[in-house]
Amino acid sequence: MVRLFLAGLAILCACLTANAQEASLQPILQEHQEIIAKSSRKTIKPAIDAIASSGLPQAQVMLETWAAKDMWMRKSDGLFFSGQKGEGRSYELTDFDTGEVIGTFEKSDLKQLKPNSGIRSMIGTALVQFQLTDPDRAKRQAALQSIQRDPEGALLEPLRASIEDEPDAEMKAQKQRLERLLTIGYDEDTAARVTAIEEMSGDLSVDVRAALNPLVVTKRQAAAELPTDVNVAAVLDPGASTFSETEAYDLLIANDLVPALTSSEDIRAALATNIEVGRVGGIPVAQLNTDAARAKAYAALAEAGTVPAFITQAQIDAALDSHVFFETYSEPSPEVTAAAEKALEQIELKVGLNQTLDLTLDAISLASIYFLAAIGLAITFGVMGVINMAHGEFIMMGAYTGYVVQQFIPDHTLSIIVAIPMAFAVTFAMGVAMERLVIRWLYARPLETLLATFGISIALQQLAKNIFGTQARPLTAPGWLNGAWVLNDVVSISYIRIAIFVLALIFLALFLYIMKRTRLGLEMRAVTQNPRMAASMGINPGRVNMLTFGLGSGIAGIAGVAIGLFAKVTSDLGNDYIVQSFMTVVVGGVGNIWGALAGAGMIGFLQKGIEWMNPSNTLAAQTYMIIFIIIFIQFRPRGIIALKGRAAGD
Template sequence: MRIILLLVLALAALPLRAQVPDAEPLAVTLETHRSQIAKPSRQSIGPVIEALAAVGPEARPVLAAWADRRLGLLGDRFVLIGADGLADVVTGEAVEGEAKALRPNSGVRALIAGALVQFQLSDPDPARRAAALEAIARQAEPGHLDVLRNADAETDPALAARRDRLTRLLTIRFDPDSAARIAAIESFGTDTGADFQAVLNPLLATTRIAAAQLPAVANIAAELTPGDDISRADAYRLLVDEGLAPARLTDADQKAALAAHIADGRVGGIALARLSDPALRDAAYGALVEAGLVPPAASADDVDAALAAHRFADIHAEPDASVTDAARSALGAMEIREIAMQGADLALDALSLASIYFLAAIGLAITFGVMRVINMAHGEFIMMGAYTGYVTQTVIADRTLSLVVALPAAFAVTFLAGVVLYRLVIRHLAKRPLETLLATFGVSIALQQIAKNIFGTQARPLTAPAWLDGAVSFGEGISISTIRVAIFLLALMFLALFLFIMKRTRLGLQVRAVTQDPGMAASMGINPDRIAMLTFGLGSGIAGIAGVAIGLFAKVTSELGSDYIVQSFMTVVVGGVGNIWGTLAGAALIGGLQKGIEVLNPANTLAAQTYMILFIIIFIQFRPRGIMPQKGRAAEA
């Protein structure tokens, strides 16, 4: 009997055991949502994708195949469609037949991509992890915050920093804890990134409302007073839009309504002949309203009463005031930093331009400041130096070597040109500044024409070496091209060289002696004519080196020098004739002034130059001898 009883119990248990499915969770999930997966809808497929993602890593190939349109149905069986044929999604076994590929639309594929990121963040391939972060950043959802926080530790430092930043950005957007959001905002410190700004700006977005009483829990950005903060017409229009007041009646609408209800020469009991009176028209319309023939409309008194009975305010979409305060503070600090960075960037641009003007004017400071010779051909010496650099590059292919050769070559060429100009023209016109100006102006035109005949009118390239490409950055948003940095250093080098020559060499001593008293210098055995020739050649040679430097970023044409001759003269005159430190100060003033005017009036270059010249004219009225005038007998010569 015991054996029979055990057999009966065992047989009775079989149906109960058969009711418990012995299938994998993935198979159960696919079977449960078969119809929705086969015909997905963007509005209802979200929970299905979440259910598949919750299965775990084994669902990843299915989701990836679905997104790539490689998931298909073979009868009632889900299969993966590959180059080698079909395979069962659960068992991986190869199957035979012709499957129907499932083709989700772009909206469904976007949801699938969002679900896949939790698997991609743990992928061994860094490229896949980076793609997952990019997908989250492009279309973030609240669920991604927990995915980022719960993902495996990132081993790649760059990806770890990127994931940490993305986690903090999503914390600001989606975390329900206000304290965590505020801490995330403050964690960015001095960051001015566009993604950070894009997260903060929606927190300060406002909606304008009107109500008899403002909501007690609302995060009010500002309460508005009709007539001051908001026009009365806009305030009443807001009341009408929210159904809190009837619309105003225009004259045209009133006349149309009255004309539509004329009966026996009367409207609302008032004769047509009397409707020229606005008050009677209002009374006639009121009678029609009482009769239910036209909708009610607000009068001027009704408008005043409605505006007085309601309050108006801009309400933040973000309900927590502490979060909006933190966002506002961060954006305010960011704006201050951006203004500071723009100022620093402008200062660097002005310093770069000042170094260019100083380099172009230092040779002129020698010839004009020391020798009192107005050399209008100084710009053409700059042009000759630039063309010397171009010719050197056509001979020597290596850019670095050609630049090293071009600098002394340009000095030699323009030094000799300056000596020749002095011997043939300048020395014969000594102490005749007007004739010197006219003669050198003629030489300037002749040199430009010679350059056109030799090199043509097209701009010639003067390419900088590769190590001068790019820019030097100073923090976020502040940078200056490497070429301009090199020119700045070159200007400092020539300043030091000039000071060394004038203060520490025999030539400098003789130049200072001839400058202060040529007659006394001659009686001491110094040849003033020879010193003047060497001084003129030195100034011309420095102009040639300036031409090579300027040609690295400016177009090399026969008119190159004319673009800098005016600024060079202004630099020398404003700084103080005959004073190298004054030339440096003048270059800083001219460069800073030009950049400042360009910022205020960037669209009109000619107007900017006009303003700069006007400023210089006014400046000279108060400081006719410049910022740092030369002292002693040399200043009186």
């Protein structure tokens, strides 16, 4: 009995020892000790794969320690440990398997393993399978990002295994999407890949197209017969518009199926090698100064058997006739390439439609900006007939007013709320002052008015430079206006642009209310249509003109605050919008709010359309737009919506 007990105890100890060895990481490290110590990217992969596939929980800690350059090898026995710096030049070593400190050693007795960036990248890829199920959400997110940067087929199964137990709903959706993308590129089951492609065919994201495009990449090849073991995309016909005979023969040369053509360099080299007594092929060297002479000499050498003969056209035709030319997919499965091509066609159609939507949103956004900038000019130009070249400077003054307000009110939301009425007040007052001091003395004298307002424009720009300097000043948008409204990877629009669009609608409604529901609006319409008749009815045209000019200037100030949220606030800010403002007013119809809206829409869509057709040259786009508008005015000199009354008779 005692013997049986001792024998059983020995067997148990042996099993425990064997299990302990199986659960130990150190034997795996020792098996690959040489390549780990060498730390070469070319040879390290087997060691990393063995560690990652061991299934041991300590493998993750070991790989993270290695990547952090905290792994040390003890020179005396070649064992690997985690090391932390102690006192002086000593290091405290910790066993990977037990997690226990084994002692402190001098640096001279140890070798630190410092993996380079390439090895750290490979370690990072190996760590992904552990990090996908890590309790730390940040590590799981980092693992997904690592897979997205460097996808591999080996990561597909660990990713799939981590999806079911993922506690975070958002991250679970990310994993499911990434699993579909990896399935498209790396799954060995053709049916699974086709299913994944069909599921993702409605997705417009760039990563989907990046997964599908490699599947339909083709390569031109040539052979004596069309092979049956490749995925043929198309059979090519030499001499066609997309595949010339020259390209076909060059392909044969590249595949070593035919001899190369004799080039001019080959002829020169052969002639230089075969000079005899000042002659080559019986022709004096001095006469070999033309291509025809050199070709004749080379032909003589070829006839003598000294050099290879020219390849004739008949030989080229025979070679082309005896070979087949075709394109093959890099993806071997025809089912996968067919599904990928169909999906890409559907995606391309949807991308085109969404690009049209995106261009439309950009055009509407630009039109709202031009409308805000031009609405004040439409009022003054339409009611008073004044060409105010300083209108852009009122926009600039509004933007600077917003900047000054933000210096005193750091809360960006509150500062913008305060800046809008403040900008209106400042530019309204400046507009009234300008009308009273300058404009009213120049009515019915358009040239003098234009020159005077142009001079005021220059003076206001210089004044702004003297006060604020030449550097651009920031007008910071509130935090809730940062970012963009993203519909998909194709369509997006910034929240600032949306806010400006809403502001333009508000001012459209406000201006319509003023014009239709208030006494000032009634008087403005009366003066616009017939100033003499309005005066005879007791309306003071001078007062109406003053308030109208102030109102138009005030609205320009508010437009300046809105524009300053995304444009650089400088003394030259108005110059960027004065031309478009005048074009908006003239094209839309002078003195008509609906005309200004129509003009802004037309110019906004026209400019974006021209920029889309010629995106590399915005200056050319501006030029084409101005030419189009000049032509348009020739046919509709009063604009889209012509004004009745005084403007109709001017």
